Amino acid sequence: MSKQVNIIPCSGIGKVHGLLAREIALRLVNEICSEEAKTECLGYIVTEDQEIADRIKASKCITIDGCPKMCAAKSVANVGGTIAEEVRIVDILKGYRGIKTGTATALNDDGWNIVDEAAEKLAIRVREIYGEE
Amino acid sequence: MATVKIGVISCSGEDCLGGTISRLATRKMMEEVRPGDAVTLCLPLFIAGGEEERGFAEAHPTITVDGCSKWCAKRATERLSGKVSDAVQVEDIIGSEAARGSILSTRQLRPEHLEMVDKVTEEIKKKFDLIVEEFAEQAMTIKLC
Numbered sequence: 001m002s003k004q005v006n007i008i009p010c011s012g013i014g015k016v017h018g019l020l021a022r023e024i025a026l027r028l029v030n031e032i033c034s035e036e037a038k039t040e041c042l043g044y045i046v047t048e049d050q051e052i053a054d055r056i057k058a059s060k061c062i063t064i065d066g067c068p069k070m071c072a073a074k075s076v077a078n079v080g081g082t083i084a085e086e087v088r089i090v091d092i093l094k095g096y097r098g099i100k101t102g103t104a105t106a107l108n109d110d111g112w113n114i115v116d117e118a119a120e121k122l123a124i125r126v127r128e129i130y131g132e133e
Numbered sequence: 134m135a136t137v138k139i140g141v142i143s144c145s146g147e148d149c150l151g152g153t154i155s156r157l158a159t160r161k162m163m164e165e166v167r168p169g170d171a172v173t174l175c176l177p178l179f180i181a182g183g184e185e186e187r188g189f190a191e192a193h194p195t196i197t198v199d200g201c202s203k204w205c206a207k208r209a210t211e212r213l214s215g216k217v218s219d220a221v222q223v224e225d226i227i228g229s230e231a232a233r234g235s236i237l238s239t240r241q242l243r244p245e246h247l248e249m250v251d252k253v254t255e256e257i258k259k260k261f262d263l264i265v266e267e268f269a270e271q272a273m274t275i276k277l278c
Contacts, residue, residue: 023240027238041145041146043209047212071182103164
């Protein structure tokens, strides 16, 4: 197994929840956990190409989904990936009731605050999984 | 403007800058350029969704927007939903080197990135309007018959 944890967001395009998922993933892999985590392209996973299926199977995954369709989790499972943690944006937002976070195109300041806080919390889980590898 | 809803499907593009540009250009089509006429669907819904989602490309003329030369949006849409009407390749518009650059958070976007979004949106709009014209001509022909 590869040491780095795959962070797979849904990047949903219809609602702000998808952008929140995408930005939390990018904050993790580009900044907070750049050594412990990486991302793979969900669009590529959807193609079911052997190359990406092999890469997904080589590491444990954390999926981050913006809506109940759970596209990221289902797509990773579809190519045989191991999901160590399924994160749902709706669960994260339960701690921020009534707060507007922006749109599917751009987050507002509250949205960015949630991204930063959620990424810091999720980084703890990333390091746990990374340590298990 | 359009009498038909046209699907614009972006790759999710977490691999490179082209994916961010693709996603934002698709959003711009929906919010600013052809609001109400451009509709979209998350690409992975072809796997995670139901019959309605899988039938999207059969129900709507569809333009895919891909951020890199893997053509994930086009290939996945055609395999899982239906043939697309047209396809936009971001690499062809902003150049391979730029498109394959590191993925950026929307927090890191600079004016040059927004110019890239505008160029890609313009290309989507051209293809979009051609499809609208084709449908208008077809409708006129049917009416005359």
